[in-house]
Amino acid sequence: MSLSFSGQVALVTGGAAGIGRATALAFANEGIKVVVSDVDVAGGEGTVELICAAGGQATFVRCDVSRDAEVKALMDATLAAYGRLDYAFNNAGIEIEKGKLADGSEAEFDAIMGVNVKGVWLCMKYQIPLLLAQGGGAIVNTASVAGLGAAPKMSIYSASKHAVIGLTKSAAVEYAKKKIRVNAVCPAVIDTDMFRRAYAADPKKGEFAAAMHPVGRIGKVEEIATAVLYLCCDNAAFTTGHALAVDGGATAI
Ligand SMILES: NC(=O)c1ccc[n+]([C@@H]2O[C@H](COP(=O)([O-])OP(=O)(O)OC[C@H]3O[C@@H](n4cnc5c(N)ncnc54)[C@H](O)[C@@H]3O)[C@@H](O)[C@H]2O)c1
Secondary structure (H helix, E strand, O other), X not given: OOOOOOOOEEEEEOOOOHHHHHHHHHHHHOOOEEEEEEOOHHHHHHHHHHHHHOXXXXXXXXXXXXXXXXXXXXXXXXXXXHOOOOEEEEOXXXXXXXXXXXXXXXXXXXXXXXXXHHHXXXXXXXXXXXXXXXXXXXXXXXXXXXHOOOOOOXXXXXXXXXXXXXXXXXXXXXXXXXXXXXEEEEEOOEOOHHHHHXXXXXXXXXHHHHHOOOOOOOEOHHHHHHHHHHHHOHHHOOOOOOEEEEOOOHHHO
């Protein structure tokens, strides 16, 4: 059975790299027009070039998801480009924290919460009116396995991803009867720049990361993209308010 998509337009934040880029490419591969958004202009334009080179349609809009006016402008730009919005993948996130809880700073806390939590909230705040006006749509927010349990030395990040799941579930229930589905994807360790930054200093950590997953390896960006497309597709019409772990079995232990 193949996945079925009745929507025509997707928005991907954090689309310049990693999970966001792979998911933008996957949407485009289904014939869906993609608005790629990020603070990284070169990377975002690179994703658009990859989509266009493969025969798809995409446009880049720069947006810092932690800023209200920029997020509102992103939705306006999406409507201006393609006239509608069917699927939103609110994926932009940061992970700058490095120490135990008592070593964290107020600046780290505000930065992580600003992007990972306020960013997702602002995106949904401005996406939902568009989806309501159209009679429905699907939103997927990027949480993490760190949103499902403890993440030692990443307590602020973990709190931010728990909050993403809280926003996801509440929005799902609020808008379920309006045909807006809202789900979260919860990756374990995935091979992206974020992972490489975290493990660059100590190659042994890479082996440790692989061993954390019962399947014996870290995940691939395409494996998250596949889960996001499933959560958006028509076949998932009965799935909302769910936090889907895509984690090589990590949370089953
Ligand atoms: N890689 C992992 O192991 C992993 C695991 C679980 C969850 N995640 C989550 O997946 C998402 C994507 O991460 P990734 O691994 O692809 O990382 P990445 O660093 O490769 O990509 C993140 C993208 O978000 C963009 N971004 C950062 N701040 C932004 C802002 N304020 N506004 C707009 N864009 C911004 C970055 O420029 C970058 O292009 C994040 O939410 C991350 O927390 C990643």
